[in-house]
Amino acid sequence: MIIMVLFTVFVPKVACTNWKRVMIVLSQNLKAPDGAPYLDPLDIPYKIIHNHTVHKTFNKLWRRFGHYSRPLMHHKLKNYTKFLFVRDPFVRLISAFRDKFVKPDEYFYSHYGSTMLQRYANISKPPDSAKEAFAAGIRLSFTHFIKYLLDPQTEEENPFNEHWQQMYRLCHPCQIEYDFVGKLETLDDDTEHLLKILGLNNYIHFPPGYENRTAVDWEGEWFANISVADRRKLYNLYETDYKLFEYDKPETLLDE
Ligand SMILES: *[C@@H]1O[C@H](CO)[C@@H](O)[C@H](O)[C@H]1NC(C)=O
Ligand SMILES: *[C@@H]1O[C@H](CO)[C@@H](O)[C@H](O)[C@H]1NC(C)=O
Ligand SMILES: *[C@@H]1O[C@H](CO)[C@@H](O)[C@H](O)[C@H]1NC(C)=O
Numbered sequence: 001m002i003i004m005v006l007f008t009v010f011v012p013k014v015a016c017t018n019w020k021r022v023m024i025v026l027s028q029n030l031k032a033p034d035g036a037p038y039l040d041p042l043d044i045p046y047k048i049i050h051n052h053t054v055h056k057t058f059n060k061l062w063r064r065f066g067h068y069s070r071p072l073m074h075h076k077l078k079n080y081t082k083f084l085f086v087r088d089p090f091v092r093l094i095s096a097f098r099d100k101f102v103k104p105d106e107y108f109y110s111h112y113g114s115t116m117l118q119r120y121a122n123i124s125k126p127p128d129s130a131k132e133a134f135a136a137g138i139r140l141s142f143t144h145f146i147k148y149l150l151d152p153q154t155e156e157e158n159p160f161n162e163h164w165q166q167m168y169r170l171c172h173p174c175q176i177e178y179d180f181v182g183k184l185e186t187l188d189d190d191t192e193h194l195l196k197i198l199g200l201n202n203y204i205h206f207p208p209g210y211e212n213r214t215a216v217d218w219e220g221e222w223f224a225n226i227s228v229a230d231r232r233k234l235y236n237l238y239e240t241d242y243k244l245f246e247y248d249k250p251e252t253l254l255d256e
């Protein structure tokens with residue numbers, strides 16, 4: 001097998017898990033309990049994929065190495081294949097909300113959820129843990145989450161978390177010449193294409209698994225409780241992602 005070195009760039013929640021599996025197989029440096037490297041991406045246990053050591057986004061690498069090691073970055077960016085997968089911006093937000101706040105997630109609760117409850121749900125002392133909040137029937141709504149994104153105070157305090165940070169800010173598409181930009185909406189075709197570019201299509205089969213739900217009325221249900229004024233503000237916040245990655249403006253949500 002020709003060893004090809006990849007420099008991967010993930011947009012969180014954009015087929016991240018499956019690509020991480022593929023990268024782990026390619027890098028051959030993670031061994032199964034029997035000591036052999038994993039050969040099939042699907043054999044890698046989910047908890048390993050989400051190990052934070054393994055989970056390194058480009059942004060983290062960039063922050064870590066970008067400043068004091070520009071020549072190294074330059075070398076890598078020149079010689080490695082760079083790809084990026086993007087997703088419809090509003091659908092990506094819904095997905096982030098569903099993933100991080102609909103089930104108890106202690107990290108997201110303590111870093112973000114409890115602040116959102118305080119500020120937007122009028123709960124002055126939210127429970128200490130996600131477990132306790134859920135037990136007490138306290139749930140963050142999608143409306144609270146959107147309010148948090150629209151509140152100028154949010155970004156003044158800290159940069160957006162990578163799961164809702166605008167994709168263009170996360171992936172520096174204007175500074176980095178990507179070899180390939182795929183879309184989650186056409187994941188199967190785009191993956192096949194990418195694996196061909198990488199010369200890996202005979203070696204690797206990308207695990208299927210993308211839930212096939214892109215319907216606009218589904219988006220409509222999620223945004224039902226968000227005012228049109230707020231939807232428009234939200235669109236403005238993510239407009240660059242819509243334009244740069246060529247997603248249709250969600251007109252039906254925005255005019256009323
Ligand atoms: C995460 O991965 C690193 C390196 O492979 C390992 O040392 C560490 O124990 C792992 N952590 C967990 C929680 O599995
Ligand atoms: C790319 O790799 C080649 C061969 O390893 C090396 O000679 C070259 O300097 C690298 N390019 C950059 C920009 O570092
Ligand atoms: C917020 O809660 C306080 C006390 O719990 C209550 O007095 C106040 O009316 C609430 N405000 C809103 C907007 O619900």
Ligand SMILES: *[C@@H]1O[C@H](CO)[C@@H](O)[C@H](O)[C@H]1NC(C)=O
Nearest residue numbers: 188208210211212213214215
């Ligand atoms: C996904 O949806 C598209 C459009 O409705 C359809 O053509 C395609 O067959 C679906 N794929 C799967 C795997 O269900």
Ligand SMILES: *[C@@H]1O[C@H](CO)[C@@H](O)[C@H](O)[C@H]1NC(C)=O
Nearest residue numbers: 141142143221222223224225
């Ligand atoms: C919208 O509000 C209704 C009534 O409060 C609630 O039952 C529903 O779950 C909300 N929808 C979303 C997507 O948050």
